[in-house]
Amino acid sequence: MKEIFALILFVFSISVETLAQFSDDAASKEITMNGLNKLYNLEYREAERIFEPVLQKYKEHPVSFLIRATLLQYEFALIEQNAVHFKEYISNLEKCIKLANEQYDAGKYKTDATFYLLAAHGNISRAYHYNKDYLKAGLEAKRAYSYLKEGYGLAKENSEFYFTNGLYRYYRVQYPETHPSIKPIIFFFSDGNKTQGLADLRRASKSSLFSRTEASFFLAGICLKYExxxxxxxxxxxxxxxxxxxxxxxxxxxxxxxxxxxxxxxxxxxLKKLEVFKGADYEVATFVFNGEISFLKRDFDKASVSFQKAIALKKEGVETSDLKSMALCRLGEIGLEIGEDKKAKEYFKQCLSIAEYSRIIKKAELELKRL
Known part of the structure; x- marks a missing residue:
């Protein structure tokens, strides 16, 4: 999923002198939720149609550019690999930042502006990271971090901040565990807490209005990947x-x-429904999941064919490395089952070179010790 999605739309709850506060604006609230639901269900034209009156109402406000960027991000995923629309995406986020900075400097709507800036800088950082432009990604992340820290004290004022707080608190601990090389850098960031991070995400998934779906999705991912x-x-x-x-x-x-x-x-x-979708993640997942079903049924020949097809695909997506680590680990287990220890050892080593799932890492390390 795309980071900082529904959460960024909480900013409709702003107070603007010429506009009613969104929390008291039942019509705009209903429009927003209907648009979000269509967008999450990938009904792009319908989402655009529904959002249009709100975009017009908030035409010269940071939120309109966040919405436009989000629409692009969903319709043209992976947006980072789409040269034309990537420029448009970044342009919308930069316009959001410009307007939000004006609001932030004015001081009157600083709380709202803090979130606009956190969302926009965070999305730009993510985009540059996926494009392997790590210098730009790092600079944007640094800018986002300053607003993230401010957000720590704002959750009681607006529950949408529980999402960003939860993500930071959890990954501040988890990320250096999975990527030890980052420890010298992450040392200078505020401490995290996995338990508190999970609690924040659960709270956001239950009580927040706009970030509920994103919080739920990230929480499920953490439950599977690490916990x-x-x-x-x-x-x-x-x-x-x-x-x-x-x-x-x-x-x-x-x-x-x-x-x-x-x-x-x-x-x-x-799985029959997933097979119809095109894209790196869905194609790799189809092979891996078919292989997993065969493996659990102890049809190792059929499972091996599916896993081999998964790791042979050269396409890259958000989930491909994790999925391929699952395939490599299972191929190692199949090697052990059929007495090919040398091949098994190589598969487990390859698995550990890309694995981030705690159960996959634990399994591969355990089997390597036994070999």
Whole structure:
């Protein structure tokens, strides 16, 4: 999923002298939620149509440019790989920053401006990171961080900040655990707390208005990737997939959760729907999940073919490295099952070179020690 999505739209709750406060603006609130629901379900033209009156009402406000950027990000994903629309995407975020800086400097709406700036700088940093322009990404992240710190004290005032607070608190601890090389840099950032981070994300997933869906999705991902809270992940993703059945990212993560929970029959049913989507993540996931079903049924020959096809795909997406690490780990296990220890050892080593899932790392390290 795309970071800082629904959360950025909380800014409709601003107070503007010439406009009613959004929290008291029932019509705009309903429009916004309807537009978000269409966008999450990838109904782009319908989302644009629904958002239009609100975009016009807030025409010269930072929020309008955040919405436009978000529409581009969803419709042309991965936006970073689309040269034409990537420029338009960055331009909208830069316009948001310009207007938000004016509001921030004026002081009257500093709380609202803090979030505009956090969202816009954070999205630009993410975009440059995916484009491997790490210098620009680092500079934007540094700018976003200053507003993130301000947001720590604003959650009680606006519950949308629980999302950003939760993400930071959790990943401030988790990221250096997974990427030890970052420790000398991350040392200078404020401390995190995984337990508090999870609590913040759960609170955002229940009580926030605009960031609820994003908080739920990130929480499910953390449950699967690091915490092994499988039942919680299944519950979250069942709800998201049920509400947004056209969203392949939600479908992919739902199938992953089902497989982790051992629900093979339902996984196979849902996998038929994922197979129709084009894109690196969905194509790799289709091979990996088919391989996983075969593996769990102990059809190792069929599983091996699927896993090999997954790692052979050269396309890159948000989920591809994680998915391929799963395939490599299973290929290592298959090697052990059929007595090919040398191949198994190589697969486990390759797995560990890209793996970030705690259960995958633990499994590969354990088997390597035994070999």
């Amino acid at each position: 092994n809270f499988t039942k919680e992940a299944v519950s979250i993703m069942r709800d998201l997939h049920g509400k947004y059945p056209k969203n392949p990212d939600f479908l992919l993560k739902y199938i992953e959760a089902l497989l982790a929970d051992g629900q093979l029959e339902l996984s196979a049913q849902k």
